Amino acid sequence: xxxxxxxxxxxxxxxxxxxxxxxxxxxxxxxxxxxxxxxxxxxxxxxxxxxxxxxxxxxxxxxxxxxxxxxxxxxxxxxxxxxxxxxxxxxxxxxxxxxxxxxxxxxxxxxxxxxxxxxxxxxxxxxxxxxxxxxxxxxxxxxxxxxxxxxxxxxxxxxxxxxxxxxxxxxxxxxxxxxxxxxxxxxxxxxxxxxxxxxxxxxxxxxxxxxxxxxxxxxxxxxxxxxxxxxxxxxxxxxxxxxxxxxxxxxxxxxxxxxxxxxxxxxxxxxxxxxxxxxxxxxxxxxxxxxxxxxxxxxxxxxxxxxxxxxxxxxxxxxxxxxxxxxxxxxxxxxxxxxxxxxxxxxx
Amino acid sequence: xxxxxxxxxxxxxxxxxxxxxxxxxxxxxxxxxxxxxxxxxxxxxxxxxxxxxxxxxxxxxxxxxxxxxxxxxxxxxxxxxxxxxxxxxxxxxxxxxxxxxxxxxxxxxxxxxxxxxxxxxxxxxxxxxxxxxxxxxxxxxxxxxxxxxxxxxxxxxxxxxxxxxxxxxxxxxxxxxxxxxxxxxxxxxxxxxxxxxxxxxxxxxxxxxxxxxxxxxxxxxxxxxxxxxxxxxxxxxxxxxxxxxxxxxxxxxxxxxxxxxxxxxxxxxxxxxxxxxxxxxxxxxxxxxxxxxxxxxxxxxxxxxxxxxxxxxxxxxxxxxxxxxxxxxxxxxxxxxxxxxxxxxxxxxxxxxxxxxxxxxxxxxxxxxxxxxxxxxxxxxxxxxxxxxxxxxxxxxxxxxxxxxxxxxxxxxxxxxxxxxxxxxxxxxxxxxxxxxxxxxxxxxxxxxxxxxxxxxxxx
Numbered sequence: 001x002x003x004x005x006x007x008x009x010x011x012x013x014x015x016x017x018x019x020x021x022x023x024x025x026x027x028x029x030x031x032x033x034x035x036x037x038x039x040x041x042x043x044x045x046x047x048x049x050x051x052x053x054x055x056x057x058x059x060x061x062x063x064x065x066x067x068x069x070x071x072x073x074x075x076x077x078x079x080x081x082x083x084x085x086x087x088x089x090x091x092x093x094x095x096x097x098x099x100x101x102x103x104x105x106x107x108x109x110x111x112x113x114x115x116x117x118x119x120x121x122x123x124x125x126x127x128x129x130x131x132x133x134x135x136x137x138x139x140x141x142x143x144x145x146x147x148x149x150x151x152x153x154x155x156x157x158x159x160x161x162x163x164x165x166x167x168x169x170x171x172x173x174x175x176x177x178x179x180x181x182x183x184x185x186x187x188x189x190x191x192x193x194x195x196x197x198x199x200x201x202x203x204x205x206x207x208x209x210x211x212x213x214x215x216x217x218x219x220x221x222x223x224x225x226x227x228x229x230x231x232x233x234x235x236x237x238x239x240x241x242x243x244x245x246x247x248x249x250x251x252x253x254x255x256x257x258x259x260x261x262x263x264x265x266x267x268x269x270x271x272x273x274x275x276x277x278x279x280x281x282x283x284x285x286x287x288x289x290x291x292x293x294x295x296x297x298x299x300x301x302x303x304x305x306x307x308x309x310x311x312x313x314x315x316x317x318x319x320x321x322x323x324x325x326x327x328x329x330x331x332x333x334x335x336x337x338x339x340x341x342x343x344x345x346x347x348x
Numbered sequence: 349x350x351x352x353x354x355x356x357x358x359x360x361x362x363x364x365x366x367x368x369x370x371x372x373x374x375x376x377x378x379x380x381x382x383x384x385x386x387x388x389x390x391x392x393x394x395x396x397x398x399x400x401x402x403x404x405x406x407x408x409x410x411x412x413x414x415x416x417x418x419x420x421x422x423x424x425x426x427x428x429x430x431x432x433x434x435x436x437x438x439x440x441x442x443x444x445x446x447x448x449x450x451x452x453x454x455x456x457x458x459x460x461x462x463x464x465x466x467x468x469x470x471x472x473x474x475x476x477x478x479x480x481x482x483x484x485x486x487x488x489x490x491x492x493x494x495x496x497x498x499x500x501x502x503x504x505x506x507x508x509x510x511x512x513x514x515x516x517x518x519x520x521x522x523x524x525x526x527x528x529x530x531x532x533x534x535x536x537x538x539x540x541x542x543x544x545x546x547x548x549x550x551x552x553x554x555x556x557x558x559x560x561x562x563x564x565x566x567x568x569x570x571x572x573x574x575x576x577x578x579x580x581x582x583x584x585x586x587x588x589x590x591x592x593x594x595x596x597x598x599x600x601x602x603x604x605x606x607x608x609x610x611x612x613x614x615x616x617x618x619x620x621x622x623x624x625x626x627x628x629x630x631x632x633x634x635x636x637x638x639x640x641x642x643x644x645x646x647x648x649x650x651x652x653x654x655x656x657x658x659x660x661x662x663x664x665x666x667x668x669x670x671x672x673x674x675x676x677x678x679x680x681x682x683x684x685x686x687x688x689x690x691x692x693x694x695x696x697x698x699x700x701x702x703x704x705x706x707x708x709x710x711x712x713x714x715x716x717x718x719x720x721x722x723x724x725x726x727x728x729x730x731x732x733x734x735x736x737x738x739x740x741x742x743x744x745x746x747x748x749x750x751x752x753x754x755x756x757x758x759x760x761x762x763x764x765x766x767x768x769x770x771x772x773x774x775x776x777x778x779x780x781x782x783x784x785x786x787x788x789x790x791x792x793x794x795x796x797x798x799x800x801x802x803x804x805x806x807x808x
Contacts, residue, residue, distance in 0.1 A: 241443070248476060253503075255454075255473040263510070270514040278514075279547075282507040286500060293499065297492055301483040336469075 001046045012039035013133065020137035025084050026074035030067060033105070033137055037063045040134065044118075044126050055121025059130075062114035066104040073097035086144050095147045099156075105138040108156045108190060109163035112183050116167070119179035124224070127175050128215040131182045132208050139189065139204060143197050150194035154277060158284070160187025165287025172226045174218060177291055181250060182211070184288045191281060192265045195272050198346040203261040206335075210250050210258055213332045216325035217243045229299040242329050244296035249332045251289035257335035264343065349405040352386050352419060353456055359449045368438040372430050375445050379423040379452075386419035390802050398462075398526070405460040406525075410658075410805045413666045414590055418455045418583050420792070421673065422448060425575040427785045428677055431684060432573055444485060448575055451477040455583055459590060464513050464523035467594070468506070471551075471587055475502055478584065481576040482568060494567035501564040505554035508547035515544060516598070529597050545606055548595050555588030556643045558610060559617020569636035570689070574680040577632065581639050581676060582669035589643070589665050592650045593658060607651040614651070615734075615744040617644040622751035626758060631679045631691045634759055635672060638715060641752060642668045645745070649730040652737045655807050660729030662805040667722040667793060671714040674789035678708055681782055682763070685775050691759070696768035697775075704778045705764050707786040714793060716756035717749065722796045722803065 001009075016036030023029045037060070044056035077094035078084050089095045104111035119127050147153075164184025171177045185207045193200040217239055223229050233240045249258035262285065269278040335342075359378055366374050389412045392399035398406040407415055425448050433441050451474060458470035475498075483495035517523050520531045535541040554561040565585075569577050596603060621640040628634040646664050649657040681704060682694045698705040717724040727749065734741040796803065 244480075253472065253476060254469040256476075259469070259472075266511055267514045267517075270511060271518055275511055275515055278511050279508055282511060283504065286503055286507070289503070290496070290500070293496065297483065297495075301480065301495070302492070 001042075005042075009039050009043050012036075013043070013129070015039075017133065017137045021140055024086055026078070026086060027084070029086060029137075029141055030071050030074065033070070034067055036134065036137060037067065040126075040129065043129070044122055047123065051121040052123075053121075055118045058114050058121075059118045062118070063105060066101045066111075069101035069104070070098060073101055086141065087146070089145050089147075092147070092149060095145050096152055098145060099142060099147070099152055102138040102142050103156050103190070106135045106186055107179075107183055108186055109159040109183060112160065112163060112167075115183060116171075116176040116179040119175045119182075120173055122175065124175070124215055124219045124222075127178060128212065128219075131178065131211055131215075135182075135186065135204065139186075139193075139200070142190070143193060143200065147194065153190050153194045154274075157187045157189075157191030158277065158281060160184060160190065161281050161284045162287070163187075165284055165290075168288060168291045171291065174224050174226065174229070174295075177295070178211070178214070181288060181292075184285065185211075185250075188261065188265055188281070188285075191277075192268055196268045199261070199264055199268055202342065202346060203265065206257060206261050209328050209335075210246060210332045213246045213325060213329040214243070214250065216322070216328070217246065220320060220322070220325075226295065226298045229295060230302075232299055233303075240300045242333070244300045245333050246329060247292040247296050248289075251292040252285055253289070255336050257332050260336055260339050260342070264339075349400045349402055349407065349460055352382060352389075353405070353453065353460075355382050355385075356419075356422075356449065356453050356456060360446055363442050363445045363449065368441075371438070371441060371445070372426065375449075376423055376426045379426060379449075383416075383419045383423055386416050389415055401462075404462060404466060405457070406462045407460055408806075410593055410662060411459045411590065413662060413803050413805075414583070414586055415456060415459045417586070417666055417669050418452060418459060420788075421579060421582050421669075422452045424673065424677075424785060424788055425578050427781060427788070428578060428680065429573060429575040430781065431779070444481070444575075447477040447481055448579070451481075451579060455587070458587060462525050464525070464528075464595070465517070467591065468510060468513060471555075471591065472503075472506060474584060474587065475499060478568075478572075478576065478580065481579075482572040485573045485576070486571040487573070488571060490567065491571035494564075494571040497564040498568040501554055501561065502551070505561070506551035509551035512544050512547035516548075525594065531598075533598060541602060542606060545599050545602055548599060549592060549610070552588040552592040552595070553610060553647065555591070556585060556647045557588070557640060558647055559613050559620060559640065559644055562617065562621070562640045565640055566633050566636045569639065569676075570630065570632045574676060574683075577676040577680075578673045581635070581672040585639065585643055586665045586669060589646050589650060589661060592647070593661070596650065596653055603651075603653065611648045611651045611741075614644040614648040615741060615748070617641070618648075618748035619744060619751060622748055622755060625755035626751065628755075629691060630689045631682060631759070631763070632676065632689050634691070634755065635675045635679060638675075638752070638755065639668070639672050641748065642672075645727060645730050645748070648734060648741075652733060654733045654736070656729045657733035657737075659804045659807045660726045660733060662726075663722050663800065663803045664726030664730060666803050667714070667726055667796070670789055670793045671711060671723060674707070674711045674786055674793075675715065677782070677785050677789065678704065678711060681778065686772070691762045693769065694772070695762060696764070696766045698764040699768055700772070700775050701778055703783065704786075707783075707790065708760060708764055710790050710794075711786075712756045712760040714790070716753040720797045721793060722800055723793075725800055 012035055016032045016039060019032030020029045023032060041056050041060055044059060045053045073094045077089055077091050080091050080094065089098065107115035119130060122130060160183050164180045164187055168177050168180035189200045189203045220239060221232050221235050245256060249256035252258045252262045266278045266282060363375055389400060389407050392412060398408045400407045426445065429444065433444055454470050454473040458467055461467040461470060479495050479499055482498060483491050513523060557565050569580055618641050621637045625634050625637045642664060646661045649661040683689060686694050714721050714723050717727045731745045734745055
């Protein structure tokens with residue numbers, strides 16, 4: 001893509017989310033989200049392969065539906081209560097409708113069906129933008145709604161954790177697995193957002209770190225299928241040591257960083273007397289751990305049948321700038337002992 | 349405490365920086381040095397108090413024997429793995445040793461933890477290195493299934509434990525071992541209290557393992573290489589026992605009725621797994637099921653919570669750790685020579701490897717709890733305390749002892765006595781490394797006959 005067009009699209013992407021962050025009026029927030037959607041559509045279909053066009057079309061339909069619902073709900077709220085301010089959305093019906101619209105925007109169950117399909121058609125970089133940057137604006141809006149009733153969040157959260165785990169069971173395509181992993185992690189975020197918004201912020205930050213590390217690892221070896229993971233040992237051996245740790249961190253195993261949000265969320269839920277829900281969420285996350293483990297098996301813990309040692313692929317000196325990836329990978333593995341410092345900084 | 353922990357942590361960089369020529373000798377000697385230094389913990393004043401304290405770590409008479417066993421096991425694991433790893437590239441050897449060392453670090457932190465959440469995190473942290481050892485270095489295809497079973501059985505048990513601990517922290521404000529015995533514990537709803545009680549214990553019962561939740565153990569003990577089997581049998585199972593001993597203090601008074609089904613299940617498991625051992629053809633599976641059997645006795649003892657029972661459980665845990673690990677090392681000597689775990693393929697070894705037959709003999713006698721070995725001390729105290737709890741348990745425990753003797757002798761007689769099979773054309777003689785390994789296992793066991801107070805836990 002020509003550099004001016006590419007930079008215009010990236011800047012629009014940033015502009016959209018920033019507008020949503022900065023707005024207090026529903027119109028402006030909705031506008032920011034629309035700019036975001038419109039900017040990423042050309043980015044998704046830039047390589048003009050039919051699968052990418054299909055993915056961007058599906059993405060457009062899902063996001064347009066959600067945006068229209070969002071606009072309708074915010075206008076109804078203004079009609080019923082006279083309030084355009086995002087922080088004051090007292091009407092329960094419209095705030096639930098807004099929550100559902102935003103849930104469809106980020107791909108929470110049961111409004112998640114578009115996510116795996118769309119992710120599968122994108123390149124790994126676009127998939128990364130979809131799972132990380134595109135989630136920020138809608139989550140911020142959900143954070144600001146502050147409803148009185150937390151039931152809808154608990155249902156969305158639990159369903160997402162279960163669907164995110166169960167849906168990924170049978171997948172061999174890495175991008176679909178990452179989509180289901182995104183659904184599951186967003187489920188954890190939504191679960192806690194009505195009880196402790198700073199914890200939701202922590203969860204999304206840690207999720208951003210972990211997903212970035214994982215996508216970067218896959219981008220280095222251009223892996224899109226479990227089979228392609230199996231030859232990582234021949235291309236970049238250090239990746240075979242770090243990626244399973246990133247995967248197990250995504251699965252929430254102590255002593256890796258991914259355990260931190262789960263632990264703090266379970267603590268908050270038990271403080272709110274929701275221990276059975278906490279147990280259900282914790283046990284459902286074992287589903288996703290199963291397919292993360294399967295990925296680790298394919299990558300590191302088994303040796304695939306392949307060319308004998310004499311004919312290994314040429315390991316040419318490639319120009320990989322891995323600074324950021326190294327930082328995020330280290331954070332993904334080693335950040336758990338810093339939890340007291342992070343929880344002290346939480347009520348930001 | 350840090351005198352042992354910091355050198356263990358620093359073993360990791362030294363593993364990666366030593367030249368390949370000296371890798372095994374250096375790691376072995378350093379870990380032996382750490383193991384000898386860890387014996388200082390045994391010199392603590394023999395009261396029920398905590399010693400070697402800092403804010404986060406301490407040792408008391410229950411955790412000290414387990415800590416010393418953990419530190420003792422690392423040089424033994426390095427010694428045992430040397431042969432089968434010799435042919436691998438250096439970096440893989442370094443990775444393997446790093447996994448063993450990180451396992452030791454997590455185990456030291458787990459056994460010396462003074463706070464329940466710290467214990468939980470370290471309990472879970474031991475899963476990752478063990479998983480990698482089982483699935484990466486195991487030899488058969490079934491190792492993947494073994495790793496999955498191991499991880500998921502343990503996690504499914506321990507996630508409810510996390511929630512139970514968080515609930516406890518809400519009501520008591522702290523989870524420190526120092527203060528928990530003195531806190532009043534009230535729970536209004538009887539059903540919630542029962543579920544909370546089960547959630548607290550389930551993780552440890554699965555880890556021990558209790559008979560109904562033991563399916564991961566035969567897989568996870570059989571598939572890994574020798575170091576993995578050793579650490580699993582010797583120490584990781586004891587994490588479950590140790591956790592149970594710590595947490596049962598808080599769980600009264602409903603433990604009196606609620607522990608009935610688990611005690612019965614544990615005792616029934618002793619007999620069932622013992623009977624399975626009598627019909628096993630796979631040598632490592634036999635030792636694995638024997639571990640379930642002994643741990644069933646330990647589980648029953650810990651659940652009845654009398655002083656003799658706790659003491660017996662602790663003694664049996666340590667003695668079984670050393671014995672089981674020794675038996676796995678002996679099975680490994682068979683495996684390295686015949687590359688098969690089938691017992692019938694390596695019979696009559698007393699004629700071929702007479703010196704190893706001595707070790708087989710001592711290890712078998714230890715397994716069937718011959719006096720005056722600590723195995724018998726432990727089992728006897730457990731059986732006595734169970735008898736006091738209910739006289740009918742004597743049928744189950746007595747039968748269990750009989751079956752244990754049966755399958756231990758079956759194992760010994762099948763592998764050692766009888767004619768040499770015709771297909772064994774050449775068997776390498778035992779290396780001095782293997783003799784050293786077994787000496788280091790069985791000599792402490794014999795020495796413990798002379799000073800059993802080291803293992804008595806709180807009754808000392």
